[in-house]
Amino acid sequence: MTTTQGLRLIVAPNVGEVVRLAGNRIQAGLRAKPQGFVLGTATGGTMEPLYAHLAWRETASRMLDVDADLGGFEHVSLRNIAATFGLDEYFGVPQAFYGQTYRAFMELHLFSKVGLSNNTHLPDWRINDPEQARLACQAYEELIRSVGGIDLQLLGLGGNGHIAFNEPFSSFASRTRLIGLDRRTVVDNARYFLSPDESRGLGVEPGKSPYEKMVSGMWTDRQRAFFELVLNERVPNAAMTMGIGTILEARALLMLVTGAAKRAALHAMLFGPITEGVPATSLRTHSDALVLADREAIDDEVAELIGLPSDPEATLEGVVID
Numbered sequence: 416m417t418t419t420q421g422l423r424l425i426v427a428p429n430v431g432e433v434v435r436l437a438g439n440r441i442q443a444g445l446r447a448k449p450q451g452f453v454l455g456t457a458t459g460g461t462m463e464p465l466y467a468h469l470a471w472r473e474t475a476s477r478m479l480d481v482d483a484d485l486g487g488f489e490h491v492s493l494r495n496i497a498a499t500f501g502l503d504e505y506f507g508v509p510q511a512f513y514g515q516t517y518r519a520f521m522e523l524h525l526f527s528k529v530g531l532s533n534n535t536h537l538p539d540w541r542i543n544d545p546e547q548a549r550l551a552c553q554a555y556e557e558l559i560r561s562v563g564g565i566d567l568q569l570l571g572l573g574g575n576g577h578i579a580f581n582e583p584f585s586s587f588a589s590r591t592r593l594i595g596l597d598r599r600t601v602v603d604n605a606r607y608f609l610s611p612d613e614s615r616g617l618g619v620e621p622g623k624s625p626y627e628k629m630v631s632g633m634w635t636d637r638q639r640a641f642f643e644l645v646l647n648e649r650v651p652n653a654a655m656t657m658g659i660g661t662i663l664e665a666r667a668l669l670m671l672v673t674g675a676a677k678r679a680a681l682h683a684m685l686f687g688p689i690t691e692g693v694p695a696t697s698l699r700t701h702s703d704a705l706v707l708a709d710r711e712a713i714d715d716e717v718a719e720l721i722g723l724p725s726d727p728e729a730t731l732e733g734v735v736i737d
């Protein structure tokens with residue numbers, strides 16, 4: 416099927432293969448534009464193995480000839496990236512929770528690991544005034560324009576089908592702005608604001624979303640009350656986010672989707688109607704969108720629709736969904 420629109424889907428056997436392919440895609444972007452390449456960054460659990468892989472690749476390439484294994488090309492250092500722009504950032508984060516900001520996430524997982532120190536942009540986490548946020552969001556858009564736009568935008572997929580922090584029913588024309596977060600998103604994000612002991616106290620594996628446990632109705636009154644307190648006092652319920660319109664202006668999009676928790680959202684994104692109710696379906700209107708998923712993220716119906724090979728080690732290349 417040839418089309419100028421519609422996204423390309425690759426299904427890899429596991430997360431390791433997903434991030435290796437994503438690393439190759441980023442390298443291809445850098446090679447095509449060794450000077451002036453602008454990368455849009457994303458945060459979240461899905462991105463952690465990607466950034467670990469990129470950091471490993473950056474170090475390993477200095478010492479070993481790993482490129483033949485990885486993509487058959489000479490590695491271009493990520494220090495050649497001209498600028499990065501984060502998709503989003505929490506609004507009104509308590510000072511004590513800097514470690515939970517997306518700025519801190521990016522510093523920890525990518526920037527410090529590969530030596531990117533200049534021109535790494537994210538909306539400013541210290542902003543806690545709506546008017547200041549409005550102006551900062553406008554300035555962010557201007558900054559993106561001033562460097563000539565984003566060449567490759569990384570994306571994760573929210574459990575409710577959101578991209579960046581564009582919650583369901585965000586306009587496909589939306590721009591960078593302050594947005595209130597869905598309760599589902601706030602609950603999912605609470606995992607980053609709970610200590611491992613607190614998570615375990617709620618019967619949730621540290622680092623995993625408490626959402627399933629919360630809706631299972633298995634919590635005691637005390638657990639429920641504690642969790643409400645965490646939501647009220649720690650977890651931001653608003654964020655500054657690039658708009659869907661802003662994201663769609665990137666010359667290329669690269670989305671990573673891994674794990675069983677994303678099955679329903681991925682299904683809706685690929686085969687549901689293109690609708691603002693599922694922001695990720697907007698990717699199907701872009702001319703250069705690649706989605707890298709692992710098998711875990713594919714439900715039985717999608718597996719059948721795309722003809723996923725039964726061999727668990729096989730990679731399904733290049734299905735175009737429009």
Ligand code: GLP
Pocket residue numbers: 457458459460461462502503570571572573574578579580600
């Ligand atoms: C947050 C981020 C999104 C990200 C989503 C999924 O809501 N704002 O950009 O895609 O989480 O996160 P995870 O990869 O942890 O599932």
